[in-house]
Amino acid sequence: MPELLLEVNGLKKYYPITGGIFGRKLGEVKAVDNISFYVKKGETLGIVGESGCGKSTTGRLLMRLIEASDGRILFEDKEITNMSKSELRKVRRDIQMVFQDPYASLNPRNTVEQILEEPLIVHGMGTKEERKKRVKEMLEVVGLSSYHSKRYPHQFSGGQRQRIGIARALMTKPKLIIADEPVSALDVSIQAQVLNLMSDIQKEFGLTYIFIAHDLGVVRHISDRVGVMYLGRLIELADSEELYENPKHPYTQALLNAVPVPDPDLKKQTSLIEGELPSPANPPSGCAFHTRCKECMEICKTQRPVEQNLNGHYVACHLYS
Numbered sequence: 027m028p029e030l031l032l033e034v035n036g037l038k039k040y041y042p043i044t045g046g047i048f049g050r051k052l053g054e055v056k057a058v059d060n061i062s063f064y065v066k067k068g069e070t071l072g073i074v075g076e077s078g079c080g081k082s083t084t085g086r087l088l089m090r091l092i093e094a095s096d097g098r099i100l101f102e103d104k105e106i107t108n109m110s111k112s113e114l115r116k117v118r119r120d121i122q123m124v125f126q127d128p129y130a131s132l133n134p135r136n137t138v139e140q141i142l143e144e145p146l147i148v149h150g151m152g153t154k155e156e157r158k159k160r161v162k163e164m165l166e167v168v169g170l171s172s173y174h175s176k177r178y179p180h181q182f183s184g185g186q187r188q189r190i191g192i193a194r195a196l197m198t199k200p201k202l203i204i205a206d207e208p209v210s211a212l213d214v215s216i217q218a219q220v221l222n223l224m225s226d227i228q229k230e231f232g233l234t235y236i237f238i239a240h241d242l243g244v245v246r247h248i249s250d251r252v253g254v255m256y257l258g259r260l261i262e263l264a265d266s267e268e269l270y271e272n273p274k275h276p277y278t279q280a281l282l283n284a285v286p287v288p289d290p291d292l293k294k295q296t297s298l299i300e301g302e303l304p305s306p307a308n309p310p311s312g313c314a315f316h317t318r319c320k321e322c323m324e325i326c327k328t329q330r331p332v333e334q335n336l337n338g339h340y341v342a343c344h345l346y347s
């Protein structure tokens with residue numbers, strides 16, 4: 027077994043739904059509903075699924091930006107879920123995030139230099155001179171120059187701003203980067219450049235990535251393994267090539283069919299998955315996907331499928347149990 031950087035067991039995040047004048051609890055949104063997975067050192071784990079399936083919540087739970095309702099998160103064999111403040115500070119140096127919208131995540135009133143310096147100041151890292159030196163180095167790593175350091179976020183293009191977001195994530199020399207849809211807001215022509223940059227940086231610094239996207243196409247090339255989420259659950263996880271060539275879960279198969287085909291001769295239009303996405307506040311009984319599944323059987327309506335491990339290809343579907 028290769029060394030694991032992260033291990034997640036039975037992770038849950040339920041948000042209460044309150045209402046009425048007394049703010050009574052009316053129910054809960056099962057944003058993340060009992061998921062388990064691990065991430066090996068140096069690999070990229072892709073996480074995909076439709077909007078609202080719990081991808082960002084998972085990312086935030088891993089950094090403990092929000093508290094889990096249940097479950098365990100081990101980072102380098104240390105439990106994150108019950109760490110003291112000072113231990114957590116150390117972990118937050120080692121785990122950094124890159125966000126979808128670099129404009130919203132970069133303070134518009136600060137210069138690039140101030141933005142990049144901030145994580146070092148927060149973590150009490152380096153002297154002023156050392157910090158300035160690192161800003162310069164990281165700008166170069168992401169393909170910008172030190173003369174950009176006195177400029178403000180609005181003076182950059184979307185792709186450049188995401189480069190700044192990546193540089194900021196690198197400042198504290200993290201081990202794990204959680205990238206939450208880092209290229210979704212960018213023009214298609216720029217997406218590949220940013221993905222290539224992230225790949226290069228990963229090799230150069232030996233980083234581990236969790237790469238979140240709603241589109242299987244985006245994560246394919248950058249991911250070693252890919253996990254597919256549906257309504258807060260992880261329904262399939264396998265090596266990237268295996269998942270694309272041999273998808274087992276009907277939901278994954280439907281998602282793959284929904285990936286737009288760029289070849290105009292194929293004339294295959296984007297086929298969206300049929301049926302409406304149910305609400306995570308009121309997920310279907312049994313298998314959460316059964317209301318939209320072409321292969322739905324009686325058992326799927328009542329019993330939640332248990333995850334099966336088929337030679338490292340994990341799938342939670344009654345067709346395989």
Ligand SMILES: Nc1ncnc2c1ncn2[C@@H]1O[C@H](COP(=O)(O)OP(=O)(O)OP(=O)(O)O)[C@@H](O)[C@H]1O
Binds near residue numbers: 055076
């Ligand atoms: N603070 C919150 N309070 C209540 N519900 C929340 C909260 N944050 C997220 N949710 C709900 O949890 C579910 C999962 O949200 P999440 O943002 O993790 O989805 P996502 O997969 O990242 O979606 P997207 O692709 O749109 O970014 C959604 O139904 C969302 O409405």
Ligand SMILES: [Mg+2]
Binds near residue numbers: 081082083206
């Ligand atoms: Mg999200």
